[in-house]
Amino acid sequence: MTALTRELTAIVSDAFAAEGLSAEFGTVKRSDRPDLAQFQCNGALPAAKQAKTNPRALATKVADRLKQNPIFAKVEIAGPGFINLDLTDEALAARVAAVSKDDRLGAPETGTGKTMVIDYGGPNVAKPMHVGHLRSAIIGDSLKRLFRANGWKVIGDVHLGDWGLQMGQLISEVELRGMAPIYFDANFTGPYPDESPVTMDDLEVLYPAASAACKADPARLELARKATAELQAGRPGYMALWKHFFAVSEKGLKREYGSLGIEFDLWNGEASVDPLIPPMIDDLKARGIAEESEGALVIQISEPDDKKEMPPLILLKSDGAALYGTTDLATIVDRVKSFDPDFILYVVDQRQHGHFEQVFRGARKSGLAGKAELEHAGFGTMNGPDGKPFKTRAGGVMKLFDLIAMTTDAAKARIAEAGLGADYPVEEQEDIAQKVGIAALKFADLSNWRLTDYIFDLDRFTKFEGKTGPYLQYAAVRIRSILRKAEEQGFVTAPPVVRSAVERALVLKILALPEAMESAEEKRAPNFLCEYVFELAQEFSRFYAEHHILSEPDADLRAARLGLCALTLAVLTKALDLLGIEVPTRM
Numbered sequence: 001m002t003a004l005t006r007e008l009t010a011i012v013s014d015a016f017a018a019e020g021l022s023a024e025f026g027t028v029k030r031s032d033r034p035d036l037a038q039f040q041c042n043g044a045l046p047a048a049k050q051a052k053t054n055p056r057a058l059a060t061k062v063a064d065r066l067k068q069n070p071i072f073a074k075v076e077i078a079g080p081g082f083i084n085l086d087l088t089d090e091a092l093a094a095r096v097a098a099v100s101k102d103d104r105l106g107a108p109e110t111g112t113g114k115t116m117v118i119d120y121g122g123p124n125v126a127k128p129m130h131v132g133h134l135r136s137a138i139i140g141d142s143l144k145r146l147f148r149a150n151g152w153k154v155i156g157d158v159h160l161g162d163w164g165l166q167m168g169q170l171i172s173e174v175e176l177r178g179m180a181p182i183y184f185d186a187n188f189t190g191p192y193p194d195e196s197p198v199t200m201d202d203l204e205v206l207y208p209a210a211s212a213a214c215k216a217d218p219a220r221l222e223l224a225r226k227a228t229a230e231l232q233a234g235r236p237g238y239m240a241l242w243k244h245f246f247a248v249s250e251k252g253l254k255r256e257y258g259s260l261g262i263e264f265d266l267w268n269g270e271a272s273v274d275p276l277i278p279p280m281i282d283d284l285k286a287r288g289i290a291e292e293s294e295g296a297l298v299i300q301i302s303e304p305d306d307k308k309e310m311p312p313l314i315l316l317k318s319d320g321a322a323l324y325g326t327t328d329l330a331t332i333v334d335r336v337k338s339f340d341p342d343f344i345l346y347v348v349d350q351r352q353h354g355h356f357e358q359v360f361r362g363a364r365k366s367g368l369a370g371k372a373e374l375e376h377a378g379f380g381t382m383n384g385p386d387g388k389p390f391k392t393r394a395g396g397v398m399k400l401f402d403l404i405a406m407t408t409d410a411a412k413a414r415i416a417e418a419g420l421g422a423d424y425p426v427e428e429q430e431d432i433a434q435k436v437g438i439a440a441l442k443f444a445d446l447s448n449w450r451l452t453d454y455i456f457d458l459d460r461f462t463k464f465e466g467k468t469g470p471y472l473q474y475a476a477v478r479i480r481s482i483l484r485k486a487e488e489q490g491f492v493t494a495p496p497v498v499r500s501a502v503e504r505a506l507v508l509k510i511l512a513l514p515e516a517m518e519s520a521e522e523k524r525a526p527n528f529l530c531e532y533v534f535e536l537a538q539e540f541s542r543f544y545a546e547h548h549i550l551s552e553p554d555a556d557l558r559a560a561r562l563g564l565c566a567l568t569l570a571v572l573t574k575a576l577d578l579l580g581i582e583v584p585t586r587m
């Protein structure tokens, strides 16, 4: 199926072409003034300029051709030569009927036959997760769902930070505390125990202690550095310990992400590509792409028309240690080999933009990215009321579980205030509160343009009015309840018809889902979907306020309106699903 604006663009482009003009002028978009027209084409103005004729006269010629097409109820010239278009109600009904029969609800097929890897989440093993990781997971998960819905084959990788200094800090901390001597005993030949010597709770204590000690004492930091180097050189006891840290963290993280409804296809990390680094370096050296610079091995990446000087991508420091950029380059090699992707998208804090620019240039210069396009979709920070990155009241990093608990509590209070579900079983009430809380959190995050910072304000996020997740869940639940009552009364549904202004507006909005999905994909920005789903809910409210549905005496009309309710619910649920938001069965 083609999105409606694309279908209209094709028609209007043909009309321009028939007048001997470039078809490109035929672009049709939704009207800026829905009170005047449904769609508009502004191409006659630039077309006339190019052809050196009068824009209104040219628009009239194009319009005369369009008037031959029975799908238009109105073709009008406005102002200096804008072409305003309305579709007939029959044309709208036919398109909406086609959408109701389509499992994909008209979703675009931009990704058919294409594969992408999306890199999001990125928490660090043993270190607490911070709000940046949370934003990455929420935005990345939504983009993964969107690209998938648009036909892409998508592989989501959590890309754990599991190979840095924090691992050495932790290993040395365990040693200093004498917690698991066997892993440090040079005479021990293995096998090492299957059971982890540390729990998630231990890690949460050990890491901050180690990190504070390393900050305070250079000798302690040196110990951590040495342990990191020995780990990376493959010392068996350290490797065994590292495996435990990784497994314990992975389990904890899976639970935390799981409670947000976020999943990853790959649980790879920086360490997993470590073996690829030496051959990659050899190859880059052999091809003259990597060169020595002040004792380090680098790829020069500056380009002639850079406004700002681009520092080289450092592959190996003078002591031979690999860096963050080296692992990211090796990860590209790994992904190209494993998936041959057309596209790799990194959903990571905007503050890392410079890093990705370096890595991408290095990858392009060395040809390591194959056919894959590389792109960084950055995001801003979630701030506390003080305008600084969000922390707990005690000033620490907010743990995801605590954040979810806080959000669920706020949702519970709101639900009670709205007088919803008080007589439902307790487990169901809990489940609803959790879903509402997560919707509040995700929608508040996703509804901003990703690069904009925003302030964490649970009170606003959990409101049942306005542009919030809970409002949209409630809108969906309300439609579901209408449909349930209709079923109880034995009412049937029929394909929607378009007769009134509010029905027309609702149907036009339903048909705009593919356009919202396209824009969101193009800009890698779920806020287009948020905007869309909010407008859809509002159009439904207007329709519901103006028309009888269950109490409509005319059975045909009632059936058609129920059909429109059912389709609205399907589209609403799908759009929310793209945002990672689940709708409770009832509220």
Ligand code: ARG
Residues within 6 Å of the ligand: 119, 121, 122, 123, 124, 159, 160, 161, 328, 346, 348
């Ligand atoms: N672990 C990194 C951090 O906490 C984020 C990883 C992002 N992904 C990547 N391929 N570099 O900052």
